[in-house]
Amino acid sequence: MLNLSAEVINIGDELLAGHTVNGNAAWISRRLRSAGIPVTRHLVIPDEKEAIVRALGNVHKETKYVFITGGLGPTGDDRTKAVITSWFGDRLVFMPEVYEKIRDFFRARGRTPSPANREQAWQPEHAELIPNARGTASGMIFRKAGKHYYVMPGVPYEMQTMMSEYILPRLQRTTGIRDLELQINTFGIPESELSDNILKHYPGIEKDIILGFYPSLRGITLRLHGTEKAPVRDYHGKLQELLGDAVYSLEGESMASCVVKVCREQHLTLATAESCTGGRIADMITDIPGASHVFREGYVVYSNEAKGRLPGVDPAVIREHGAVSRECVEALARGVREISAADIGVAVSGIAGPSGGSPEKPVGTVWIAVWYGEQMHTRQLSYDRGRRNNKEYAANSALNEVRLVLHGSRR
């Protein structure tokens, strides 16, 4: 008896060698769950005939949907397509209309397909093909004994586009049931404090609802889920109230996305002067479509000379207090707002590591300043998580500071 559950099979030697982390399985699972389809197994196997045949034969009898990625590229080490096609009793035929699309794809890029790309026009005669908007390998849908098998390329953005544009909309129409999952994205409160606070106010609530904590450099995300919707919604509301300003999103948006949204609503512009974050704040902001309405310019003032090029940043201040100081970031925030004529000036200076620390200012020491209206808001961080993580955390902290200032929580 089939149920509405799914298994994910990822084919790829690079996964088994550990060179690539299996982000595809996580991505597919998250999307399927939100469409009401729980994933009960992930399986990673090598790109070898025997392993593929064994995996197809071992799918649990109760599973309705099977999602397979990998091994559809144009190179010789990809044999998935032939093996899978033959397992379903189908055969590969040359499809001129598929080849036409491959040629179009290359033509649009001023190139011509290689013989290896021509191979990609061989497709199973009786499978349903899934168009690939971002590459040359078609996806395939096979059906057998009531099960549906979706075969997609392993390249994440090609697979994701196929899932989002072709597969998920259909599945969402099929499934009615839905496990309700809600989230709360928080920043600035440590996990243990968050958990103690919740437990103190709602000690017994876990009986009906599953609550999980997911910490990262983007803060801590709380996820609540259960099949009874009303209590999940009710608890979600109570936790939001309890956690107050620490909550920056209920939808998993990035901190940058929240800041861009608030700035657009309030018709405010923002400019950055970054030292230790090295451009990461600007990078985060410009990841958001429509960022150009809010963000006009940023300065990566890595050297002291570069800092001194911003108006009003006195080299004497840096000499006296150091580049990693409240005085320096305040001057940078004022300077960048002045030169850009933005409404908000944000500045960060710190010691990203691994070297450059001292007993007074150890690696991980970061100063943040936000200059808005006639108010200067500053904050100091001190926690070393390694160079890249220090940059990432400082950038998120600076954006969080902007959010709190615009929310009126910091005065």
Next chain:
Amino acid sequence: MLNLSAEVINIGDELLAGHTVNGNAAWISRRLRSAGIPVTRHLVIPDEKEAIVRALGNVHKETKYVFITGGLGPTGDDRTKAVITSWFGDRLVFMPEVYEKIRDFFRARGRTPSPANREQAWQPEHAELIPNARGTASGMIFRKAGKHYYVMPGVPYEMQTMMSEYILPRLQRTTGIRDLELQINTFGIPESELSDNILKHYPGIEKDIILGFYPSLRGITLRLHGTEKAPVRDYHGKLQELLGDAVYSLEGESMASCVVKVCREQHLTLATAESCTGGRIADMITDIPGASHVFREGYVVYSNEAKGRLPGVDPAVIREHGAVSRECVEALARGVREISAADIGVAVSGIAGPSGGSPEKPVGTVWIAVWYGEQMHTRQLSYDRGRRNNKEYAANSALNEVRLVLHGSRR
């Protein structure tokens, strides 16, 4: 007949829900492979008795080593230990010496164990226990029918410490053979072209050596491996020669790391003017320790006014040719070199999407300029992979351009 191969079983609902990406499987696989033990399968299952029993029963008959993570924590939803212990015909007994260690662990942190932590002193009577230097859940080793089963917590640093300090040193003593793996990191040649070119020159070589292609926004990595070292090294040398300037590393370094290294060797400094990449180039460069020797400052010139603030960038040029044009990036590259007095000026302007494209300049159109010595080097990209990916690819392409210029390949 058992062979020296391994399977990894990760138990965890958070993995199947897609909230956590399975970094443990990749980490374990990488380490095992370097100890001469290839991993042939990853399996992720829920923390449920039936699923655990099914997975243990389905380990391939030829596999000698099984690595299991997850489900050993102190919280109530973890039932792995009981299920596994009973599957091996063993039983849990309270071990005072284990409880003593748990108490020491808490004492060192100024805390006392909870009743849930006391549960962790119940351990299988006949299994070998693996001490946990970083937490309270012991690891376990079971042996059955010649196979070895290593059961570890799912918390990455606890598992990694057990592997590195206890398990891997023993395995390395057991296995003599070691698979040699070498890599070649390339940029700028499409996968199909790369593969055709290699096949044309070395059509038969794959018999002895396994060659894989791993494409990403950082370019395409070739990985070669085999058990006979001399032919792998020989082929590695031949491919490097064949691929010439497309090769930027043999050690998996980032493009930014290569550029910082070359600049330091040649005592050159670099400054950036970024529009569509929004600071990502500066961010990539400043991820590299020691970047401050090379990188002094960067400008994120998102708006046209910001572009016009760089010396010599004439607003008329932008009006006439547009901000996404050869003329504009050339002016930006000159301007940023002038203001910073750096040796190399790098500029990027393009349409990251999803909106802003036109028939003449579709989303994905990017211009790159590198101004070095008295030479201007420009390149145009046109390939839409989605906003974030477009930024990432353009940033890597710009850094690659610097590398080629300094290598003397672009004149």
